[in-house]
Amino acid sequence: MNFESVLNAGSYLFKTYITAIPRIFYRSSISLMIDPKGPQRFLQQVLNAQDLESDDPVLGSFDIDDLLGRGEVDVEFIGPYHSRRSSDTRLLQELACLAYLMRVLQPHLVFEMGTFVGRTTRLMAVNSPHDCRILTLDLAQDQVEHQIGEAFQRDEGIPEKDKIKQLYGDSRTFDFSPYYGLCDFVWVDACHDYKYVVSDT
Ligand SMILES: C[S@@+](CC[C@H](N)C(=O)[O-])C[C@H]1O[C@@H](n2cnc3c(N)ncnc32)[C@H](O)[C@@H]1O
Numbered sequence: 001m002n003f004e005s006v007l008n009a010g011s012y013l014f015k016t017y018i019t020a021i022p023r024i025f026y027r028s029s030i031s032l033m034i035d036p037k038g039p040q041r042f043l044q045q046v047l048n049a050q051d052l053e054s055d056d057p058v059l060g061s062f063d064i065d066d067l068l069g070r071g072e073v074d075v076e077f078i079g080p081y082h083s084r085r086s087s088d089t090r091l092l093q094e095l096a097c098l099a100y101l102m103r104v105l106q107p108h109l110v111f112e113m114g115t116f117v118g119r120t121t122r123l124m125a126v127n128s129p130h131d132c133r134i135l136t137l138d139l140a141q142d143q144v145e146h147q148i149g150e151a152f153q154r155d156e157g158i159p160e161k162d163k164i165k166q167l168y169g170d171s172r173t174f175d176f177s178p179y180y181g182l183c184d185f186v187w188v189d190a191c192h193d194y195k196y197v198v199s200d201t
Pocket of ligand 1: 082113114115116117118119120121136138139142144169170172189190196
């Protein structure tokens with residue numbers, strides 16, 4: 001991280017939070033007596049604003065139209081989503097972008113790091129070309145508490161399930177070499193710790 005990035009990050013934090021100071025003061029004092037859930041809602045609003053309304057201070061942000069051009073494509077949604085909520089994979093905006101990317105880029109081989117319950121895996125399967133294959137990596141089942149891939153494993157005949165192949169392992173030590181140069185789209189969403197994101201990317 002260079003000096004300019006640090007400066008940008010500082011100015012970003014200042015601009016984001018300066019207007020919040022009076023509200024932080026209010027939310028952490030007298031308002032607690034009349035509205036105990038207020039601080040929680042307020043924190044959520046701050047996080048939402050950070051995620052959705054400002055450019056990333058270090059990497060910058062792109063509008064998806066600037067990357068791909070404006071297009072008219074229909075996307076298909078499956079399962080629950082939130083129209084506004086921070087740090088949640090059911091965020092409508094994130095899911096819509098992902099489905100849109102599948103429709104526009106039409107990948108034939110997708111690699112996802114971080115299957116979780118398989119919500120984004122299934123979304124990509126539904127919105128990608130019929131001959132697309134989706135490889136999705138997560139830790140071993142006995143290392144996590146959720147049922148990995150349950151969103152596409154259900155028995156009621158989910159056709160797009162055939163596109164998906166589950167892989168298991170730690171993304172920092174997994175042998176990706178069989179897939180080098182072959183993937184048309186890689187979705188990095190496993191461990192969000194900095195060193196993992198750097199290594200996975
Ligand atoms: C944010 S969730 C993925 C969400 C999923 N892409 C979705 O939106 O439906 C992160 C997943 O990464 C897995 N994970 C965490 N650390 C990992 C690692 N080092 N290697 C592989 N998977 C990891 C977790 O078990 C979890 O299921």
